[in-house]
Amino acid sequence: MSVTQPVHPDNASKDRLRLWLRMLKASRMIETQLRENLRAEFQSTLPRFDVMAALSRYQDGLKMSQLSDVLRVSNGNVTGIVDRLADDGCVVRVPVPGDRRASLVRLTKRGHEEFAVQAKAHEDWINDILSEFSANQAVTVSGHLDALVTALEGKAP
Amino acid sequence: MSVTQPVHPDNASKDRLRLWLRMLKASRMIETQLRENLRAEFQSTLPRFDVMAALSRYQDGLKMSQLSDVLRVSNGNVTGIVDRLADDGCVVRVPVPGDRRASLVRLTKRGHEEFAVQAKAHEDWINDILSEFSANQAVTVSGHLDALVTALEGKAP
DNA sequence: AGATTATACTTGAAGTCTAAAATATTTTTA
């Protein structure tokens, strides 16, 4: 009498690998598309948009290190992006009273207006790109990914 | 008489946006993790790994232009990555008989060995990172993403 | 054949990204 046993005991590993490769491919394609749209319509870039989006969520402003934390890009990187946004008058660096090392980065009025327009366009682009997913599917997969992100954050906080 | 109508007629748009933001976040976290692992364990990088993975799938070797095609990175970019891999003795440029412009890039014996180890580690890392997903879930979500990728490829070929 | 066009690749400029070193400024410790 034989015991029923899968030929590939750890097939799950391959399935997960495939999932990752698909996810990577999809993300890159979407990113490329968004990058193109941002450049064509607003002469802007994804990193700039990301920074503005973060600042838009935190009306009181964020310190450089908090920004790089939220955006998960390196510290030194944020410097350049914020520099350029400041040049364009979209953000300002506000000194933090009592700590001369730090400064808060905040959206200017112009930055807010600019971002409002871009955010709307961005949502429309995504809605179009992801039309493949129904609202229900979107919610379901979001849930999985959220759990994944939470798990990852728990591993190396 | 009032008609029953949802307050947010295009809620799906928000759901899809959330899906994208989660996907982006998850992808970036995973990429960062992989990058770190590759650097710490193999003193290598993601682009290098990608090139070796491609060459591993095409045992007969790939021309530079084919490589840049498969990897979807620019032509000039591949030159540098292959240069460095060649310096490390992981790949060689083999002249194509009958066409002195082109050369085939192939993994060396050392490159093959190196990649075998890295690929195994890579799969294990992913299996660990994505342990949140069951094999079934992985397959299901893969399916959605695949459909998405196909749809995207159909839009701008 | 000789001139044009196309292909394969490399080079160079300009910019982005990460990780790590350097700087400046608190905060903590002995």
Added chain:
DNA sequence: TAAAAATATTTTAGACTTCAAGTATAATCT
């Protein structure tokens, strides 16, 4: 309080990236 440790940010070095221009070679046209 002086020294050490921690924090916030910038600077730097080097890999990666694209795009445009350049070089060499091959294929095509007249």
